[in-house]
Amino acid sequence: MDTVCTLIYVILFLTTLFSYPSIKKQKKKPERAAELPPGSLGWPFIGETLLLYSQDPNVFFASKQKRYGEIFKTHILGCPCVVLASPEAARFVLVTHANLFKPTYPKSKERMIGPSALFFHQGDYHSKLRKLVQGSLSPETIRKLVTNIEAIAISALESWADGQVVVNTFHEMKKLSFDVGILSIFGQLEGKYREKLKENYCMVDKGYNSFPTNLPGTAYSKALLARKRLSEIVSEIICGREEKKLLQKDLLGCLMNSRDERGKTALTKDQIADNIIGVLFAAQDTTASVLTWILKYLHDDPKLLEAVKAEQNAIYEANDGGKKPLTWAQTRNMPLTYRVILESLRMANIISFTFREAVVDVEYKGYFIPKGWKVLPLFRNIHHNPEYFPDPQKFDASRFEVSPKPNTFMPFGNGGHSCPGNELAKLEMLILIHHLVTKFRWEVVGSQSGIQYCPFPVPKYGLPAKFWKELNSPKQDP
Known part of the structure; x- marks a missing residue:
């Protein structure tokens, strides 16, 4: 473990070192009336990156906020940053003045x-594309997927329910989320394409957070080759649909059928592939992380688990002991389960912050944010602020019986770049929880505390657990 940590530090050091020329340019600013926010930029070249990654990131940001307030500066991952930890500031950056800030990602990840x-862009292209993606993932569209998602969830749970084998819950949830993502993008996809997509996507996923060196044999190099194959597979699926003149209403169909002002195809095959892979990335790890935390929170609170079971058993009995499938209306009427999902999102904070970049010099609350600096709205500190959520470290689903104050709860982001697939993610969670608590039991194995980041926070070791079927669960018809 120490060797791994050392390697991470070396990688981070090299990343910041290589970015030094751009840092020097950013320091040359004209005189101004407003001052930079308080804070520290840390060591030359390295900034505070090693300090951030040598401890729990939440402790790093919380200690900064306690010392400097809700607006402070730092220097991480090779970039000077202004961190914003108030609802008003998050709204300023993400909603009311979003035109002053652009989404920003490392070039290595953008290439991958x-x-x-969608999420690398602003302006007309982003707006038109977002409408297409939102339309294909809207409640009106995904309500037709309930039965198919239910089949995926049941199949996954039954594959885990050995009772003896310890499974890595997070890894299994990733497989589940991937299958749901494929369903929402491609509908009922042929098995050969599904396997090719899964094989190559897994290689891309492994290389996504690796050091971006394109030397033969490295994880990053293998991922780039797999990424190229993914585009080829998507292109092949598109050609097949065009030959058969299929007009399906899944995400791929929406992207293929989009037209510009002259009535011509609006997107190229490469643009379609980029957005399909982007949706898979956005959906898989985040949803899998939340599902893993939900299982942990329910496992750790037997009274809450029994209450959720009671709510879901009522639906189970209404469906003739589980012989009838869930309906969309039933998924809309799970108030306690839904509050558990919301509280899990608040507690776990899968997306702790988002990166933006100032496209012009900006003044906010008397502080100066230079053009080119990164700006980080800090969701976690807002979600864990006792002013908005009393006793924030306590898991309390009842707090969502009343809607939170505006801009204090942003698990899916806010504004024009908020997650367009949040309804699909919540539907997936509701369906899995229903079948989990009505038909199965689980027990966490080993240590039940600790968090690891990969890069999203998940329970330590991916929450190892054993699953088995409830003895009193009625046998399902073959």
């Missing part, structure tokens, strides 16, 4: 997903 992906 694809430069035409």
Whole structure:
């Protein structure tokens, strides 16, 4: 473990070192009336990156906020940053003055997903594309997927329910989320394409957070080759649909059928592939992380688990002991389960912050934010602020019986770049929880505390657990 940590530090040091020329340029600013926010930029070249990654990131940001207030500066991952930890500031950056800030990602990650992906853009292209993606993932569309998602969830749970084998819950949830993502993008996809997509996507996923060196044999190099194959597979699927003149209403169909002002195809095959892969990336790890935390929170609170079971058993009995499938209306009427999901999102904070970059010099609350600096709205500190959520370290689903104050709860972001697939993610969670608590039991194995980041926070070791079927669960018809 120490060797791994040392390697991480070396990588981070090299990243910041290589970015030094751009840092020097950013320091040359004209005189101004407003001052930079308080804070520290840390060591030359390295900044405070090693300090951030040598401890729990939440402790790093919380200690900074306690010392400097809700606006402070730092220097991480090779970039000077202004961190904002208030609802008003998050709204300023993400909603009311979003035109002053652009989404920003490392070039290595942009290359891995694809430069035409939705979340790398602003302006007309982003607006038109977002409407297409939102339309294909809207409640009106995903309500037709309930039965298919239910089949995926049941199949996954039954594959875990050995009772003896310890499974890595997070890894299994990733497989589940991937299958749901494929369903929402491609509908009922042929098995050969599904396997090719899964094989190559897994290689891309492994290389996504590796050191971006394109030397033969490295994880990053293998991921780039797999990424190229993904585009080829998507292109092949598109050609097949065009030949058969299929007009399906899944995400791929929406992207293929989009037209510009002259009535011509609006997106190229490469643009479509970039956005499909982007949606898979956005959906898989985040949803899998939340599902893993939900299982842990329910496992750790037997009274809450029994209450959720009671709510879901009522639906189970209404469906003739589980013989009838869930309906969309039933998924809309799970108030306690839904509050558990919301509280899990608040507690776990899968997306702790988001990166933006100032496209012009900006003044906010008397502080100066230079053009080119990164700006980090800090969701976690807002979600764990006792002013908005009393006793914030306590898991309390009842707090969502009343809607939170505006801009204090942003698990899916806010504004024009908020997650367009949040309804699909919540539907997936509701369906899995229903079948989990009505038909199965689980027990966490080993240590039940600790968090690891990969890069999203998950329970330590991916929450190892054993699953088995409830003895009193009625046998399902073959």
